[in-house]
Amino acid sequence: MADFRLKVFLSVARNLSFTKASQELFITQPAITKHIHELESVYKTRLFDRLGNRIALTRAGLLLQEHSKRILDDYKRLDYEMHLLQNECSGELRLGASTTIAQYVLPPFLARFIEKFPQVSLSLLNGNSRDVEGALLEHRIDLGLVEGIIRQPNLKYTTFLKDELVAVVSTRSKLVKHDEITVKELCDVPLVLRERGSGTLDVLETSLLSHNVRLSDMNVLMYLGSTESIKLFLENTDCMGIVSVRSIDRELVAGQFKVIEIKDLDMEREFSFVRLQGEESGLSQVFMQFAEHYNKNL
Incomplete structure (x- = not known):
């Protein structure tokens, strides 16, 4: 109309x-x-x-x-x-999700939601957390799902899942001999990390600062734009990656990757819904309520 x-x-x-x-x-x-x-x-x-x-x-x-x-x-x-x-329930719902959420968390939610609400036209924009927040502010999406800990003052965030970042290496890597390393030892390990603007990198930077370590102190070999790229890179190098534990379930079960504990480094984070301030109704609210209910029944 x-x-x-x-x-x-x-x-x-x-x-x-x-x-x-x-x-x-x-x-x-x-x-x-x-x-x-x-x-x-x-x-x-x-x-x-x-x-x-x-x-x-x-x-x-x-x-x-x-x-x-x-x-x-x-x-x-x-x-x-x-x-x-x-x-x-009908109409158009435009979602935006950070890469980790879009790849490893959201698909089951979307499948169940479409099954329950077939009259809703659903679309998904994928990018890092800053991209999603920008799209929301520009009215290109109705609801965002982001990771990380940085908050924009003119947006409203609602937590819906907990997550944890882990250090991971290929089981073919020389680093696989370690079960645990210190933050100081981590500084000498060649790393492959997510790009600037990603919630994953935000969390890592904040966690390191609690130990008075900056990202510039690390031996970062490369920044990549997706967790899948990091995983493929790790399979062919002796590097270590920092990724969501949710993203490597299959590889851990298959024996392809190993998690290396980093002593006293807390890298827990939250996945959050994000929307414009004052937006409290509509299909966005329906999706949030549905996701909360679905999450409780996982």
């Missing part, structure tokens, strides 16, 4: 590109241009300034962007609440 032109406008405004908006919305670029021209005709003003190969929002465009976000959010809430009157 919402004016699709507003959705098109927000996509162009967010990407500052007609081409990227067409790719995001799966419609042609001429169709994107047509919708924008219609809005400019209705309001009798330009919404974008054309600056060579670039575009920028005009003052009118900035105003329309502010109102469009609220209007589309209100339509989404209206659609959800009207269907609740018929004891139905």
